[in-house]
Amino acid sequence: MVTLKKSLNLLAAVIFTAMSVFSYAQSSGKELETTTQELEQSIDESLQNSVAETLEAAAADVGNTTQAEKIAAHIQHHLADDYSFVFFSDEETGKNYGFPLPVILIDNGLHVFMSSEFDFGDKLVEKAGQFYRLYHGKIYKTDAQGHISYDDKGFPSNEKPIDLSITKNVASLLFTTALLFVMFLGLAKTYKNGPNNLPKGFARALEPLVIYVRDEMAIPNIGKDKYKKFMPYLLSVFFLIFLLNLLGLTPLGFNVTGSITVTACLAIFTFFYTQFSGNKDYWKHIFWMPGVPAPMKIMLAPIEVLGALIKPFSLMVRLFANITAGHSIVFGLISIIFIMKEALGVAGATGVGFFLSTFLVCLEILVAFLQAFIFTMLSSLFIGSAVAVHDEH
16 A cells, blocks of 8 residues: 555646646747747848838939939930830839830731830730840840849840830831932932933922032032942931931930940941942952052051041041030030029029020031031042052152
């Protein structure tokens, strides 16, 4: 009996001890769970506060953007090519007023849609399971979230589809080309009916310019016996550049001749016209200049080849740089209205900006003609040097 009683007391002590340990473990687990939840809640609140502070700081940075920075961004946007025409932007609502242009992409098939689907870069466009994003004026392929990856130099490394879109520059070129056809159809019809007939209407204003290109550029530089062959090209280049320059001064936002790709294309055409029109004397004066000692010929040949390549390069850079500088200065003078509004008042800043920009726009009309004249004059000069027959004696 004594042994049984001791055994029962021992069993009771063990059960009591186990229950105490289990109760302590359960309470500790609850306390640990409560502590974990409080810690997670604290971390979530910290992250939310951090994100909110970051967004507020970003919004403050956007709000604190200076007027000069906004104007610089607007000028940069005007000079660059785009997938839509934007005439006016409302900063308060973030809306842009203009019209979209067709986007044509080749990527596992042909995808054609309007640029308005991008909403000026705020939305992704999904076509046939492929996602596209408009980012800094370029179209990139992305994932469903629109992520953009960057290389070591900080440039986007996303794959780009083959882009055949009708951008602002392309649309401007097509519009200007159609306008030239309309302008010259009447003049061509007049000449077709008789060489001595007088043109009528707007064609009468074009005839003095045509005669000017013929008498002041083509004939003096190419010669009376060979100039007719190159008149179509010279007239096309002159009037295309002149009209594009004039349209660039309108609110339409044209800046075609301020694009290096367009001026490069025009310069390449002049280069090919020159080289394919070159006669025997032209190539002889480049590779084996007559009347020069043989050692000097070997030294001069690379220089002459380099000179033939530099000529179109100078045409490209001259037209691009002058038009780009002109547009930038006009926008800079217009920006006086906004920058000096506090110092001069609305009326004073508007008056000064209007006077200076109007004066420069009138000057830009002269520059528009001058740049078309210089490009055409130099083109005729280069072509004339290629077709000229030299008297070796």
